Amino acid sequence: MASTFSSSSSTSLSPTFSINNNNNNYKLLGSCPSQLSFFRSSTNRFPLNVKLSVSTRSRINASITTNTKTIRNAAVEPTTSSTKPRILVSEKLGEAGLNLLRTFGEVDCSYDLSPDQLCSKISQCDALIVRSGTKVTRDVFESSKGRLKVVGRAGVGIDNVDLQAATEFGCLVVNAPTANTIAAAEHGIALLTSMARNVAQADASIKSGKWQRNKYVGVSLVGKTLAVMGFGKVGSEVARRAKGLGMTVIAHDPYAPADRARAAGVDLVSFDQAITTANFISLHMPLTPTTSKIFNDATFSKMKPGVRIINVARGGVIDEDALVRALDNGVVAQAALDVFTKEPPPSDSRLVQHEKVTVTPHLGASTKEAQEGVAVEIAEAVVGALSGELSATAVNAPMVPAEVLSELAPYVLLAEKLGRLGVQLVAGGSGINSVKVVYRSARDPDDLDTRLLRAMITKGIIEPISSSFVNLVNADFTAKQRGLRISEERVVVDSSPAHPIESIQVQLSNVNSRFASGLSEDGNISIEGKVKYGIPHLTQVGSFSVDVSLEGNVILCRQVDQPGMIGKVGNILAERNVNVSFMSVGRTVKRTEAIMAIGVDEKPDKDALKDIGEVPAIEEFVFLEL
Ligand SMILES: NC(=O)c1ccc[n+]([C@@H]2O[C@H](COP(=O)([O-])OP(=O)(O)OC[C@H]3O[C@@H](n4cnc5c(N)ncnc54)[C@H](O)[C@@H]3O)[C@@H](O)[C@H]2O)c1
Numbered sequence: 001m002a003s004t005f006s007s008s009s010s011t012s013l014s015p016t017f018s019i020n021n022n023n024n025n026y027k028l029l030g031s032c033p034s035q036l037s038f039f040r041s042s043t044n045r046f047p048l049n050v051k052l053s054v055s056t057r058s059r060i061n062a063s064i065t066t067n068t069k070t071i072r073n074a075a076v077e078p079t080t081s082s083t084k085p086r087i088l089v090s091e092k093l094g095e096a097g098l099n100l101l102r103t104f105g106e107v108d109c110s111y112d113l114s115p116d117q118l119c120s121k122i123s124q125c126d127a128l129i130v131r132s133g134t135k136v137t138r139d140v141f142e143s144s145k146g147r148l149k150v151v152g153r154a155g156v157g158i159d160n161v162d163l164q165a166a167t168e169f170g171c172l173v174v175n176a177p178t179a180n181t182i183a184a185a186e187h188g189i190a191l192l193t194s195m196a197r198n199v200a201q202a203d204a205s206i207k208s209g210k211w212q213r214n215k216y217v218g219v220s221l222v223g224k225t226l227a228v229m230g231f232g233k234v235g236s237e238v239a240r241r242a243k244g245l246g247m248t249v250i251a252h253d254p255y256a257p258a259d260r261a262r263a264a265g266v267d268l269v270s271f272d273q274a275i276t277t278a279n280f281i282s283l284h285m286p287l288t289p290t291t292s293k294i295f296n297d298a299t300f301s302k303m304k305p306g307v308r309i310i311n312v313a314r315g316g317v318i319d320e321d322a323l324v325r326a327l328d329n330g331v332v333a334q335a336a337l338d339v340f341t342k343e344p345p346p347s348d349s350r351l352v353q354h355e356k357v358t359v360t361p362h363l364g365a366s367t368k369e370a371q372e373g374v375a376v377e378i379a380e381a382v383v384g385a386l387s388g389e390l391s392a393t394a395v396n397a398p399m400v401p402a403e404v405l406s407e408l409a410p411y412v413l414l415a416e417k418l419g420r421l422g423v424q425l426v427a428g429g430s431g432i433n434s435v436k437v438v439y440r441s442a443r444d445p446d447d448l449d450t451r452l453l454r455a456m457i458t459k460g461i462i463e464p465i466s467s468s469f470v471n472l473v474n475a476d477f478t479a480k481q482r483g484l485r486i487s488e489e490r491v492v493v494d495s496s497p498a499h500p501i502e503s504i505q506v507q508l509s510n511v512n513s514r515f516a517s518g519l520s521e522d523g524n525i526s527i528e529g530k531v532k533y534g535i536p537h538l539t540q541v542g543s544f545s546v547d548v549s550l551e552g553n554v555i556l557c558r559q560v561d562q563p564g565m566i567g568k569v570g571n572i573l574a575e576r577n578v579n580v581s582f583m584s585v586g587r588t589v590k591r592t593e594a595i596m597a598i599g600v601d602e603k604p605d606k607d608a609l610k611d612i613g614e615v616p617a618i619e620e621f622v623f624l625e626l
């Protein structure tokens with residue numbers, strides 16, 4: 001009997017199985033063995049190259065070459081076709097970055113696209129590179145029709161990219177988080193000092209023919225307290241420079257380590273402490289739902305009268321109308337702003353026109369040095385991602401360190417295969433909603449990053465029964481969306497910690513099985529596997545121990561434990577020219593019943609499967625495609 005699967009319209013996964021052999025559907029859904037290539041070194045017990053991959057529907061997974069520097073990651077299908085990938089650059093990017101992109105793909109620099117123009121171009125593009133001026137909305141991902149694999153943000157803030165939509169569409173988002181840090185910090189200091197000395201206002205005044213020395217008397221910085229709100233990359237650089245100006249620096253950042261601040265001579269304080277004690281407040285936090293309009297009427301009213309505010313982070317962290325009121329009533333003496341809620345701001349904006357306000361048009365990252373740096377940083381990230389490599393600056397996928405990825409490579413294969421096997425054991429009509437994964441390992445639980453494995457188990461379970469493709473970017477989302485809860489348990493075992501994992505067990509709860517022997521004593525479908533000599537093996541089915549390499553396809557039979565069974569099934573397969581790659585028999589009690597696990601290179605035809613089912617001592621059997 002062969003299996004076909006169909007996806008369920010309910011929120012949980014409901015595989016259905018047909019009993020005929022005409023399962024083109026199943027093949028279409030991506031279980032073909034050619035998805036997997038696995039090369040074994042003759043001199044090494046572990047694989048030198050693992051290439052997991054690439055059906056038409058499921059974009060990558062992992063491609064790892066442990067004896068070279070290439071470490072690829074489970075996020076983006078490497079571009080394999082002879083046509084070069086197409087990269088749309090929608091905002092001005094430094095020449096060095098463009099040159100790097102041109103060596104890899106076809107680069108289309110189309111600036112100032114309207115949202116409609118962007119949506120119509122995007123279905124022709126594999127990657128999109130933006131700065132802060134392009135809104136990468138859900139419409140963009142929808143319009144890409146699955147072709148867009150990477151969005152590269154040439155800069156830090158990704159608030160102009162709909163990350164949720166990117167994740168749902170399995171599109172990796174990478175940014176360039178470091179190259180403009182110093183430029184932004186320098187601009188913050190430029191705004192701080194020029195605001196304190198009215199440089200911009202005095203410049204405008206003198207150019208209009210006036211000489212107003214008394215009007216533009218400033219304030220000194222030395223000895224004043226600066227509150228840095230957000231002690232990240234930019235904030236800490238601003239703090240360092242402000243200390244050099246003789247200021248006392250405090251900072252508020254709920255997530256920054258206190259010892260890092262202390263080492264910089266900065267006290268981390270609460271939000272209220274920061275805003276009530278500071279003479280100057282400099283904003284360096286990201287725009288998030290929590291920080292949106294965090295500076296509002298209520299918070300301005302708590303500030304020290306005469307406070308001065310600098311914002312080179314994001315306009316949206318300030319309620320701009322409230323700031324105008326605070327400037328008008330004198331609580332805020334001055335503001336210097338590089339960023340605005342809406343960019344560019346309306347020309348009649350009261351805030352921009354306010355005489356106590358100094359403004360620049362989002363220039364924080366705009367130095368020649370920063371723009372060249374950002375361009376190269378994002379070009380490298382995008383090219384790497386399009387090549388399927390690990391993304392060190394992935395924003396919507398876990399960053400798995402290269403050494404962890406390399407070590408987990410064979411377990412990644414095992415994880416997907418166990419997921420794929422497990423779901424094929426589920427009887428039609430059962431909704432899968434609860435999966436438990438048990439990792440046995442000699443490693444300390446904190447020393448085992450299983451996100452990649454969990455993603456691959458999810459992929460193995462979901463892909464055969466749905467039209468979704470699952471990768472590291474969208475695995476958790478896809479599981480949640482389908483009502484599939486995956487819990488993980490680590491069991492510390494007494495073996496060599498040199499191997500990250502002893503075994504992986506996948507349990508599917510509250511489902512019926514089409515192979516009763518796949519159920520463990522507690523009624524869950526339970527399968528377990530190990531990596532042996534670099535190759536994934538199935539080692540446990542229900543309560544039966546087996547040992548079959550997970551290459552090709554597998555037939556599982558439960559039969560009366562009596563002589564001649566291997567021969568009978570072997571003959572049926574041999575008559576149809578089906579090559580047996582591996583065979584293992586496991587039993588619980590001698591001469592009662594046993595499980596036979598047979599690895600086969602080819603898929604047996606309908607008649608062969610029927611003949612196996614008719615062998616009198618065979619009580620049940622199932623053919624599983626890997
Ligand atoms: N004007 C520009 O051209 C320009 C240039 C670079 C960066 N930026 C912006 O500056 C900001 C900081 O960039 P970065 O590179 O330092 O980022 P970062 O991630 O290194 O630092 C941000 C810090 O803010 C902290 N934070 C998060 N929520 C907070 C909260 N509620 N209160 C206080 N702190 C909070 C984080 O813990 C983190 O330490 C971002 O918004 C970025 O987009 C603007």
Ligand SMILES: O=C(O)[C@H](O)COP(=O)(O)O
Pocket residue numbers: 131132133154155156157158180362364365366
């Ligand atoms: O978040 C950033 O990196 C800065 O705001 C820079 O934005 P830009 O690339 O549009 O100058």
